[in-house]
Amino acid sequence: MPVCPKCSQPDGVMKAGFVRGRQRYFCKGCAYHFTEAKPAVPERKRYQATLADVARAVGVASSTVSRALNGHADISPATRQAIQEAARQLDYHPNFLAQSLKRRETMTIGVVIPDIERPFFATAVSGIQDVATAAGYRVMICQSKESYEAEVSNVQALIANRVDGLLICHSRETENFDHVKEPARRGIPVVHFDRVCNEVNSAKVILDDRQGAFAITEHLIEQGCRRIAILAGPPSLLISRQRQAGYLGALRKHGLPTSEELCAHINFRTESAVAALDAWLALPEPPDAIFAINYTNAFDLLIALKQRGLRVPADMAIVGFGDEFMAMLIEPGLTTVDLHPFRIGQQAARLFLEQMTQKELFEPRTCIIPGELIIRQSSLKSRG
Amino acid sequence: MPVCPKCSQPDGVMKAGFVRGRQRYFCKGCAYHFTEAKPAVPERKRYQATLADVARAVGVASSTVSRALNGHADISPATRQAIQEAARQLDYHPNFLAQSLKRRETMTIGVVIPDIERPFFATAVSGIQDVATAAGYRVMICQSKESYEAEVSNVQALIANRVDGLLICHSRETENFDHVKEPARRGIPVVHFDRVCNEVNSAKVILDDRQGAFAITEHLIEQGCRRIAILAGPPSLLISRQRQAGYLGALRKHGLPTSEELCAHINFRTESAVAALDAWLALPEPPDAIFAINYTNAFDLLIALKQRGLRVPADMAIVGFGDEFMAMLIEPGLTTVDLHPFRIGQQAARLFLEQMTQKELFEPRTCIIPGELIIRQSSLKSRG
DNA sequence: TTAATTTACGCCAACGAATGCGTAAACTTA
DNA sequence: TAAGTTTACGCATTCGTTGGCGTAAATTAA
Known part of the structure; x- marks a missing residue:
């Protein structure tokens, strides 16, 4: 029997079950449960400063730091200055994960295309990024490589990433469209481009x-x-x-x-x-x-x-x-x-932005980009 | 003066400051603070089931749901089945944001390239995705369009997104490399490919x-x-x-x-x-x-x-x-x-994975992909 | 010079998931 | 059958940010 970490004695220590692969013990004297030492986690350290770090440095509450950095009104100029200075010193970058979790939006749009190596799609992606970046959105690109399964798994991964929108060009194999109905049901705007799907009431961009x-x-x-x-x-x-x-x-x-x-x-x-x-x-x-x-x-x-x-x-x-x-x-x-794949991408992104602005009022429509x-x-x- | 939401009376209500642009009031009778009604938030609803939703459906604690879905040991087969069934019913997808926040890793790698429209880079990206996807990583792609400023802002956005690693090919303009030293300092593995930077002690993949x-x-x-x-x-x-x-x-x-x-x-x-x-x-x-x-x-x-x-x-x-x-x-x-841009991309991703596995033991090295x-x-x- | 206001913050509860720790109930063992 | 063990869970905290609500101190008005 190991020693009890409380009384440092092996007396009165007995087994008390197995928890997730580790033996647990109970010290009768201290009425204390404990488990075997963990298999030593090397723990890669990330020196990412947090709001709390900045707050500590300045001597204010983390909410004050948040408000100061986000430009809210009720912060005194002196405090704001001090906070900005400390943030710079500590090289603070807000954690988008936490922000997104709290704000319930990720400012990220997911794009699913068959193959980035095909010039048409590479250019379309560029068009998407052009508009999205200007509007403050980031873009996450997935390739289906023309496989239905890869496409479905891409869409699910993007949903799990809680993207704010989904722009998709289906794979050639795709005949079942349930996977794109889901995000739509969840209130995630879906925009189809190039290879569209008429089963879903989404905004679409097609070429003529x-x-x-x-x-x-x-x-x-x-x-x-x-x-x-x-x-x-x-x-x-x-x-x-x-x-x-x-x-x-x-x-x-x-x-x-x-x-x-x-x-x-x-x-x-x-x-x-x-x-x-x-x-x-x-x-x-x-x-x-x-x-x-x-x-x-x-x-x-x-x-x-x-x-x-x-x-x-x-x-x-x-x-x-x-x-x-x-x-x-x-x-x-x-x-x-x-x-004009670039325009197609731009238009797809614009339709997404429109949908974000108009919310429920948005009426899905189909844009046709004429060829030249x-x-x-x-x-x-x-x-x- | 508006009525107090507690006593529904306008008596004894007085102004009590301005909070973030909204007038605040205080009801003396109820000793209750309140602000003007919000400017009506339409609130786009996201019907994303959470662990708690699943837990409620089954009648267990959310921690039990978490453990059941993650394959932990101490869950009875019956409970696990019920939970899995409910998760399917509710179409539960774990929220990667919350997961990442808690686990302190995003399973995402950031890639910065000059231009996705150039076949060399499109193919390199494909190579990166090939290896990354197989290892369960997602890829976030940014284009610098050969602009130093865009490159810096891309890197910072990726840091803010807390990517687990950064694969970068510098823009032609880039001569100052401070922005890539930062992630390295923060413990984020950096891999350079094609256009490398010798000021940073990073793993590199170059062509000969x-x-x-x-x-x-x-x-x-x-x-x-x-x-x-x-x-x-x-x-x-x-x-x-x-x-x-x-x-x-x-x-x-x-x-x-x-x-x-x-x-x-x-x-x-x-x-x-x-x-x-x-x-x-x-x-x-x-x-x-x-x-x-x-x-x-x-x-x-x-x-x-x-x-x-x-x-x-x-x-x-x-x-x-x-x-x-x-x-x-x-x-x-x-x-x-x-x-062989595809191989270059693959190798860059492999170097990243290696670094993740070996942690501090990893010794940055330069791989040369021979041309054919x-x-x-x-x-x-x-x-x- | 009180009373009414405003300023400038602090506290604390989410967001969704993971997890250390605790424990009632069931099951073994002596 | 009583004590020791194990099973199968629940509770509460944490991750980093945000934002509602509360309030001491400073300021202004009466």
């Missing part, structure tokens, strides 16, 4: 795939193209259907025939893009322009055409979608639609 | 510019190039000096002469790259290869050469530095050094 595709197709028509092919994605993908719809709309508006043979549905891989190209080139009447709904495939086409000795845009005009900055670096420059046609060499037949 | 430049230059030499030019940056830039040193080292090792006329120092703009190229082409004996230390300039060169009717690599080999994925998309594919030569068409003279 259809209008963009329409505009770029019309541009090709204006350049004199008459047999315009489209390199689309799997029909199951919404953006693919939308962009195709814009393309078809432009053809119809200008009285051009639409044909099945000029619509290819590929999986976005280089090989399938090249295969589609070769099929088109083998036609008795090949297309004079190709609209690739994915910019990487547009690059694939440019390279493949060059290898086949065809000139762009003279023999074949090429346009892409999504103005990542390499569209400008490549030769010839690629005509695309700039989707960026004309470069790859489509300029008239001048090419 | 010199070795990479050496390798890629040597590769050109092996391809039969004998007059290799370098498109460097301003001599004030460390990476520029390092890469140039590697380049010079390779030339010397292979007994090739070095010449001033083959070294251009530019500001990374397209125009200055093209100007340097034209100057070289005008030489009596133009170079047969160019090493652009910045990959965007390598693209500029490829385009300019094409416009001037020169073939790559037959007439001129081109190599870049930094394997952003467009290096592969362009035609001809660009030979580069892959700097990626050979593509733009330099393949022997096969070209």
